[in-house]
Amino acid sequence: MRGIRQLAEHLEISIGTVSRALNGKPDVNEETRRRVLAAAEELGYVANQSGRSLRQGETKVIGLMIESSQEAVENADNFFLGVTSGLQHVFARHKLDLLMLPCPSDEDPCEYLKRMVARRVVDAMIISNTQRIDRRIDLLSRARIPFVAVGRSLSAGNFPWIDLDFEGVAERAVERLASRGHRRIAITAPSSEVNLGYVFVESYRQALERRGISFDPSLVIRVKSSEQGGYQAAHELLLLEDRPTAVILIYELMAIGLYRRLMESGIVPGRDLAVIGFRDAPRARFLQPSLSCFRMSLYDLGIALGEMLLADMPAYRELYPDSGRNIIWPLELVAGESDAFEIKAMV
Amino acid sequence: MRGIRQLAEHLEISIGTVSRALNGKPDVNEETRRRVLAAAEELGYVANQSGRSLRQGETKVIGLMIESSQEAVENADNFFLGVTSGLQHVFARHKLDLLMLPCPSDEDPCEYLKRMVARRVVDAMIISNTQRIDRRIDLLSRARIPFVAVGRSLSAGNFPWIDLDFEGVAERAVERLASRGHRRIAITAPSSEVNLGYVFVESYRQALERRGISFDPSLVIRVKSSEQGGYQAAHELLLLEDRPTAVILIYELMAIGLYRRLMESGIVPGRDLAVIGFRDAPRARFLQPSLSCFRMSLYDLGIALGEMLLADMPAYRELYPDSGRNIIWPLELVAGESDAFEIKAMV
DNA sequence: CCTACAGTCGTAAACGTTTACGGGATGCGT
DNA sequence: ACGCATCCCGTAAACGTTTACGACTGTAGG
Known part of the structure; x- marks a missing residue:
């Protein structure tokens, strides 16, 4: 018909x-x-939704922007599918639908986002993987599209975001390692242009200095947050003259590549090198020795994201009392065997 | 403005x-x-896209329906992100955008799909995980929405689909095991309502019978295609009185749970029980002993899907000469250690 | 009998575009 | 000076809804 x-x-x-x-x-x-x-x-x-939303000026659809580059795919480990279920649980209460917008790898994410919001196919947006300076945030703010970001940014004063507790993780990881006698602790991170790359290393540096351990820039390994990056990180670690006794990985997935490279050189994780991971990555759950890491519930994160977003949408604002436009998301330490050894004092 | x-x-x-x-x-x-x-x-x-598409009657957007149930998330292992990059490579040629539609876990997929196509936010659809009788296919055919399915179905005579080569995989897996002396070969599969559950077991049965091995229904383990399902499958295998010497997993992910359960009983995969997996699952790549399995390129699959879909859309039909509306997608055997032992003849 | 009102329904405007159509200006050739 | 083509632009209809408004019943109350 x-x-x-x-x-x-x-x-x-x-x-x-x-x-x-x-x-x-x-x-x-x-x-x-x-x-x-x-x-x-x-x-x-x-x-017909075109006619309908033309008349009513809203689409009842929320967009979730993700990246679909080959690298992102290898890297992802269904992070987004995880939060999706939480998001939908919130949105279903208001008969809102969720749409995932995968940005092509060869397109500028900001241009892509501009095109998508221009389409007016969504009433609001969720973005992630924020850059330290992220033009998407300016774009959305200026276009007055309600949105929430996974990750902080320096851009555009006050916008709603949820970010992982990098400070807490760095602090606890360093504490755990330092208490076992480690002094030379390496860390992996992406480029400092990515917000998380900057914040994580900065937190790590402060955690070190609080304990009187001097910060050594050569122990900051800038690699991709992927299995491949983990391999390369191990490679670079092995080239250092004063080899570290511990390493903190910004993404658990890296542990897979890292383990492999270590094994190739006969180095046993959890015995010769302490390893701590970060953020739950299903793929890394089956390593031997098991990985000590910080984890969280993607579902709960999705719930929080959804509610924060609705609190920012005029139509739903009153239903979600000001729950704070910013959340530092806590993570829980799951102890494994990968850092279960102590360093004897050398001096 | x-x-x-x-x-x-x-x-x-x-x-x-x-x-x-x-x-x-x-x-x-x-x-x-x-x-x-x-x-x-x-x-x-x-x-404004609403006004525009109201006038022009098209949105230049292709939808990809996925499931976002907790189970599907655990199960997924970024299959969809993988094909996404291939799809976008094709769509970018025509300035088409891709949208992922995650169906809420508590909603009937067919109702969800109906609502989404009713929204007219997409010009065409890609669906997957087809059922033997899949109402979505009737729905899309009747609504005359161009679509392509990942997976065959009994529904609606002639529609475009790409499906994995279950027959070939079952045949080669059985051949490989039989040639090493295995006679009692178990298989895991989802419910036979899911098309793949039906086809895979049927192919397996035929492969057995071609070699004069009688088909034993008790060796067909119907479990979820997940890590958890793998655990349960191992459990059920161990309860069988005449225990099989080999098992074919319909999804590699299951190997993780299966290995774990086997280890608990002191059974070593690749020595006491031969295991062969199916479909590339990144999470399962790091098992010890390494898994023998059948793999494919998700990117290439995405390309083929995209081109088949465009060939079905009036606006692009002439650009994609009749490439066949049905494709059986081949998989490549990656030999591992999990089935690297032989059975001595007992009789 | 008149008024008021509730219950239904039809009419038409509005949402923001795109596009077929026609018309005015200009330039050119004759 | 005239015809004609070209270039550019304005006008208005159309896409499929929703919704404010008014109109038409029938009923009840005065």
Whole structure:
């Protein structure tokens, strides 16, 4: 069936009444409503969303931007699918739908986002992997599209975000290693342009200095947060003259490559080198020796993200009392065997 | 900036000219076009997609339906992100965008799909995980929405699909095991309502019978295709009185749980029980002993899916010569250690 | 009998685009 | 000076909805 007009003609009533009947408006005879619903079902009529959202100015759809580069795919470990279920649980309460927007790897994420919000196919957006300076945030702020970010940024003063507790993780990881006698502790991180790359290393540096351990820039290994990056990180570690006794990985996935490279040189993780990971990565759960790491619930994160977003949308604002526009997301340490040894004092 | 009307007023030219200028239509003065583009850029104007697609009747967006249930998330291992990059490579040629539609776990996929195509936010759809009887296929056929499915189905005569080569995999897996003396070969599969659950077991049965090995229904283990399912499968295998010497897993991920359960009983995969996996699952790549399995390129699959879909869309049909509306996707055997032992003849 | 009102329904405007159509200006050839 | 083509632009219709408004019944109350 084409449009509401054909449906109205078929029923021999006016188009307005059909619309009211379908949308549950009050002033329509129950008998008429029944007929309309029956006919719509029979003819398979469903309202065209373009017309509808043109008229109403909203789409009832929330967008979640993700990256689909080959690297991101290898890297991802269904982080997004994980938060998706939490998000949908929140959105379902308001009959909102979620759409994932995968940005092509060869396109500028900001241009892509601009195109997508221009399409006005979503009422609000969720972005992640924020850069220290992230033009997407300016774009969304200026376009007055409600949004929430996974990750902080220096851009655009005050916007809603949730970020992982890098400070806490760095502090606890360093504490754990230092208490076992480690003094030369390496760390892996992506480029400092990525916000998390900057914050994590900075927290690590402070945690070291609080304990009187001097910060050695050569122990900061800038590699991709991937299995491949882990391999390379191990490689670079082995080239250092004063080899570290511990390493903190910013992503658990890296442990897979790291372990492999270590094994190649006969170095046993958890005996010759302490390893601590960060963020739950299903793929890394099966390493031997098991990895000590910081984990969290992606589902809960999704819930929090969804509620924070709704609190920022005019239509739902009053339902979600000011829960704070910023959240530092806590992680829980899951102790494994990969850092279960102590360093004897050398001096 | 609100709409094209305000932009036109600001420029003191007509709304029609502005539209033509923005859309690169020929009959507009280059100087005017320059002014329009500059003003649009300055005021941040972008065309409202609702109005546009209402007028043109198309959205230039392709939808990819995925499931976001907790189970699917655990199960997924970024299969979809993998094909996504291939899909986008094809779609980018035609300035098409890809949208992922995650179906909430508590909603009927068919209802969800109906709602989404009703929204007319996509011009075409890609679905996967087809059931033997899949109402989504009828729905899309009847609504005349171009689509392509990952997986065959009994539904609706002739529709475009790509499916994995279950027959070939079952045949080669059985051959490989039988040639090493195995006679009692178990297999895991999901419910036979899922198309793949039916086809895989059927192929396995035929492969057995071609070699004169009788089919034993008790060796077909119906469990979830997940890590948890693998654990349970091992459990059930151990309960069988005449224990099999080999097992074929329909999803590699299951090997993780299976290994764990076997270890608990002191059974060593690759020595006491031969294991062969199916479909590339990054998480399962790091098992000890390494898993023998059948793999493929998700990227290439994405390319093929995209091209098959375009061949079914009126606007692009002539560009993609009839490449066949059905493809059986081949997989490559990657030999590991998990099935590297032979059975001595007992009788 | 008149008024008021509730219950229904039809009419038409509005949402923001694109585009077919026509018309005015300009330039050119005759 | 005239015809004609070219270039550019404005006008208005159309896409499919929703919804404010008004109109038409029938009923009850005065």
